[in-house]
Amino acid sequence: MTGAMEAQVFRGVGVPFETVAVPELELAHGEVLVSVELATICGSDVHTVQGARPGPVPLVLGHEQVGRVVAIGPGRAPRTVDGTTVAVGQRVVWGVAIDCGRCRYCHAGLPQKCATLRKYGHARMARGWELSGGFASHVHLRARTPIVAVAEDAPAELLAPASCSTATVMAALDAARRIRPLAGAVVAISGCGMLGLTAVAAAVAEGATVVATDPDRERRASAQEFGAASVGDGTAEGLAQALRRIPAGRGGYHVALELSGAPSAVQSLLGAADLGAVLVLVGSVSPTSTVAVDPEAVVRRLLTIRGVHNYAPEHLLQAVRFLERPEAAPLAELVGDIHPLDGIESAMLHARAHSSVRVGLRPDPRPVKVLPLGG
Numbered sequence: 001m002t003g004a005m006e007a008q009v010f011r012g013v014g015v016p017f018e019t020v021a022v023p024e025l026e027l028a029h030g031e032v033l034v035s036v037e038l039a040t041i042c043g044s045d046v047h048t049v050q051g052a053r054p055g056p057v058p059l060v061l062g063h064e065q066v067g068r069v070v071a072i073g074p075g076r077a078p079r080t081v082d083g084t085t086v087a088v089g090q091r092v093v094w095g096v097a098i099d100c101g102r103c104r105y106c107h108a109g110l111p112q113k114c115a116t117l118r119k120y121g122h123a124r125m126a127r128g129w130e131l132s133g134g135f136a137s138h139v140h141l142r143a144r145t146p147i148v149a150v151a152e153d154a155p156a157e158l159l160a161p162a163s164c165s166t167a168t169v170m171a172a173l174d175a176a177r178r179i180r181p182l183a184g185a186v187v188a189i190s191g192c193g194m195l196g197l198t199a200v201a202a203a204v205a206e207g208a209t210v211v212a213t214d215p216d217r218e219r220r221a222s223a224q225e226f227g228a229a230s231v232g233d234g235t236a237e238g239l240a241q242a243l244r245r246i247p248a249g250r251g252g253y254h255v256a257l258e259l260s261g262a263p264s265a266v267q268s269l270l271g272a273a274d275l276g277a278v279l280v281l282v283g284s285v286s287p288t289s290t291v292a293v294d295p296e297a298v299v300r301r302l303l304t305i306r307g308v309h310n311y312a313p314e315h316l317l318q319a320v321r322f323l324e325r326p327e328a329a330p331l332a333e334l335v336g337d338i339h340p341l342d343g344i345e346s347a348m349l350h351a352r353a354h355s356s357v358r359v360g361l362r363p364d365p366r367p368v369k370v371l372p373l374g375g
């Protein structure tokens with residue numbers, strides 16, 4: 001495989017990104033080469049660039065993107081999550097994590113916690129796997145990567161975040177649904193960034209009445225545009241008022257998704273649950289202060305508190321199916337500014353300044369000469 005493949009490489013906090021050419025690569029059995037159509041910058045990429053989240057350098061960041069299959073390794077082509085054969089020319093998204101399928105966590109149905117998990121946009125650049133993140137012209141998909149084919153007519157802005165925020169929201173809703181059906185339920189969404197607004201749209205599409213909270217007024221207005229019936233600020237009182245405005249919410253929420261990670265928001269939700277409610281914690285991904293849990297209330301009120309981190313391959317498929325629904329179409333507007341791949345520095349500055357919208361990176365289309373592969 002030869003051609004004009006390149007990646008933007010992060011070398012450390014305050015160090016400019018470096019364009020690294022990858023003149024050739026060899027695909028092994030089960031592997032796929034994808035040309036990137038559009039990648040979006042996730043908050044966690046921004047955190048790494050700022051030094052708030054450690055990352056092994058040199059590193060190709062990026063784990064939200066949509067692209068097109070340009071080559072497949074020798075032997076039988078891999079299959080997508082829903083069982084179709086991956087083919088050259090197919091437009092696809094792929095999951096952030098590669099599991100082994102054999103360890104005790106994989107066997108326990110927790111592939112996202114695989115003992116030898118590898119993640120796109122998180123691994124130190126290594127010989128043979130240079131194209132390991134989305135901020136590149138191409139990404140080298142390793143065997144067992146969850147791949148989902150996507151519609152040709154769906155906007156790239158809508159599809160790129162599927163492998164991070166949309167699939168995570170699907171995992172959170174799935175966890176809640178196992179305890180409580182969403183149709184007809186009062187669903188509280190705490191935090192109205194990319195995940196929160198996706199969750200509002202998805203819960204409304206499933207027939208829930210949504211109460212959304214966020215300290216930011218503009219984000220609350222966006223939540224209403226996405227179908228939230230009632231909104232509140234980030235305080236406990238704001239949540240209580242927002243619930244009281246809905247007749248079915250007077251006893252509290254039935255399902256809550258906490259996406260902000262703020263301990264005060266977790267505490268507020270613990271105090272606003274109706275009998276039998278399920279609270280799914282998603283946003284608390286960095287160390288914070290602890291919150292008080294009243295065990296008697298958990299017992300007597302039959303509460304479920306569930307943590308969700310990342311997602312399983314089926315959630316990526318659910319994410320794509322959801323994004324293809326008409327109700328999801330306005331989510332494309334959350335991806336604002338699009339920069340060329342070599343404009344990554346200014347794209348990162350833009351992403352830092354506007355945390356409520358996604359910034360995109362679009363590589364120039366480039367030809368890649370596919371050499372015949374043996375095996």
Ligand SMILES: [Zn+2]
Nearest residue numbers: 042043044164
């Ligand atoms: Zn992400």
Ligand SMILES: [Zn+2]
Nearest residue numbers: 100103106114
């Ligand atoms: Zn495993």
